[in-house]
Amino acid sequence: MLGRVLHHLKNMRDVAIEEYLERNLRQHPRYQDPLRLNGSEFQTFSQHGEDGIIEEIFNRIGTTNKRFVEFGCGNGLENNSALLLVNGWQGLWMDGSKENAELIQDKFASLISDGRLKFQRAFINAENVESLFTEGGVPAEPDFLSIDLDGNDYWIWKAIKNFRPRAVCMEFNGIFRPPTRWIMKYNPNHIWNGSVYYNSSLKSLELLGAQKGYKLVGCDYTGVNAFFVREDLVKDKFLTPYSAENHYERNKAFLTKGHRHKPDFGAFTAE
Numbered sequence: 001m002l003g004r005v006l007h008h009l010k011n012m013r014d015v016a017i018e019e020y021l022e023r024n025l026r027q028h029p030r031y032q033d034p035l036r037l038n039g040s041e042f043q044t045f046s047q048h049g050e051d052g053i054i055e056e057i058f059n060r061i062g063t064t065n066k067r068f069v070e071f072g073c074g075n076g077l078e079n080n081s082a083l084l085l086v087n088g089w090q091g092l093w094m095d096g097s098k099e100n101a102e103l104i105q106d107k108f109a110s111l112i113s114d115g116r117l118k119f120q121r122a123f124i125n126a127e128n129v130e131s132l133f134t135e136g137g138v139p140a141e142p143d144f145l146s147i148d149l150d151g152n153d154y155w156i157w158k159a160i161k162n163f164r165p166r167a168v169c170m171e172f173n174g175i176f177r178p179p180t181r182w183i184m185k186y187n188p189n190h191i192w193n194g195s196v197y198y199n200s201s202l203k204s205l206e207l208l209g210a211q212k213g214y215k216l217v218g219c220d221y222t223g224v225n226a227f228f229v230r231e232d233l234v235k236d237k238f239l240t241p242y243s244a245e246n247h248y249e250r251n252k253a254f255l256t257k258g259h260r261h262k263p264d265f266g267a268f269t270a271e
Helices: 002-026 050-061 082-086 098-107 109-113 129-135 153-159 202-212
Strands: 067-071 090-095 117-121 144-147 167-171 214-219 225-230
Touching (some): 050 167, 090 098, 129 153, 202 214
Antiparallel strands (some): 214 225
């Protein structure tokens, strides 16, 4: 009986979310401009609409080596590059979890054995990220990089200097609206505790991207992920201005399975 009730409630929630997305995303005037990426959102293996946005970015800029890097990749069943694997890409996954490592090495054994997928169990920080790339055989200019560590993401992207991916997806802290600049203090041992103390504001990421030669070209509708394209590839293919003010999406925790924030005073002691 309880199982049927819970199943019914889940179905009701799914229907409510779908109706919300239809009304507020697919039919909303803000998202009708063909250069805005949100109209391309769909979910296959990604947590939200990232699969569709990533596909559309490469429809616009093309691919070169079809190589990706993703960390943390979770257990491989819900991330930003699993669909790329299905579509013939190859790359490197990194994650620090023992449980995730065991599942990946089991369920993705054939892809690992034929060289299409490499996996490294590692806790990534600003000091070791480039050596991990080198160990993993990452080319100097992979097509795609996805960073999802719920913490030091800003600092780790800043530390990547000898590798120039063509497109980057990064989580941002959506509770801080533009023009707020906010960056979590660097802590190589940080583990996210479910609070608002993680990552950085979108404005801070926009400014870091500009320093590194990247343009902010969009965010997913849930207000979790930001997308950057190397400035030599942007041309007139994306919606200007490439600013946090233009592309910001507020965090819509009610549409997500994660990032339901609880207070943390660390939010007032950021960099």
